[in-house]
Amino acid sequence: MFLPVLHVCPTCPSVLGITLYPPALLLVFVPVLAYTLALWRLRQLGRMVPSSWPALFYAGMLSALVALAGPLDTWNDELLTMHMAQHLVLIQITAPLILLGRPVQVMLRALPPQRAGVLTRLLLRPVWMRRLLTVLTAPLVATALANLALVVWHFPALYEQAVLRQPVHDLQHLSFFGTALLFWWPIIDPVPRHHRVSGLWASLMVFITAVVSTIIGAILTLADEVLYEPYRSVAMPWGFTPLVDQQLAGLLMWIGGGTLYLIIILALLARWLLREEGQRVARESTA
Template structure:
């Protein structure tokens, strides 16, 4: 029992986090609040996705074993394209107004996060080049999330029409709501990927670990 819990517990915890995000009140709030929408997004890519990726690596080791450097970079580029595309005004407003589009958006966020974190955990056991690619994938993601968060925070006006249309009774103005969402992306998204990248980098720079790693 203890061995099964040790092996499958992280995956179960990741699934519980995912259920909490998608079955809780955040989905409804995400339609009327940009900040709540961002909490849902960050919960998926910076909390649930790494937990699920770690759980999959523990429960089904073959899933992420020996991930290639190319896969890690492609995963990071995929997440970059998806995150920035879904934050384009037309697509974001559509996701706030249409449940089907919201499901597609959030599903793609989860998939992108899983790709990056699975690549990072998979390369952690590989050769130095693969591990460097895993570090690069996480740091690249941290940088573009930081940039997008800063854009949302410092934009002089609301970037989305839904700020007025979807939440007429909100206590925050559309610009304040957008700024709060930008802060959340900076503090949660940028920090989570940065921390993961630096942790993997520490493994590369550890001479004891390097001596045992395959060439």
């Protein structure tokens, strides 16, 4: 439901920086409408959800709108920096915020219990489906898939095809967003299934991803030549040159993305330490 069309229609009209490309707009607004209707239904039934859930979900969808139909998409063929920003938004902001909004829980709670049970059984009754979901959301597997997508798509041959060919471009962004959902799933545990990893494990997952992202960003920043051919000859706006554009894109991934990962690691470690301290105090009080 959240998988986006990730490229702009160059002939579509633009209003206030939003490109009026129907598929992209629908794939943002349909989930928002479904989520809003589910919230309305829950209020009608007198079932409330934490106010933070809608706030986080709508923030995530707003970030998706900025990435998919705003200036990041408008200029991503001309500027690698914009393309990189689009990737980082989808991976580091959109995916975790959507999961923090608990859309699965909200939708299921809004359904009559019998229908929710039927839907859950249809999706999870097959043994192979349960096993597949368990494997894909295992911490090491989810981390490996997310970083594999990040590394593979930054090889010049594949990245160039993503810029030049629309189907490959969509596949690139789809793999980034899909593996990001898998990566954040065991950290956030949005259903929940009581499979959330500990703060220490979550910090390790984010640290590994930060290292991989930093290495790629450093390579782009420190390279003495333009690595992606399509950006060599394109007419760049605002006085950018291809090499400066690549260096800024690398710095955005290296410093910008790395800083956000560092903040997340510190927050996860703080949560883990506080939980451990709380459990220690509880054990001592009952001793």
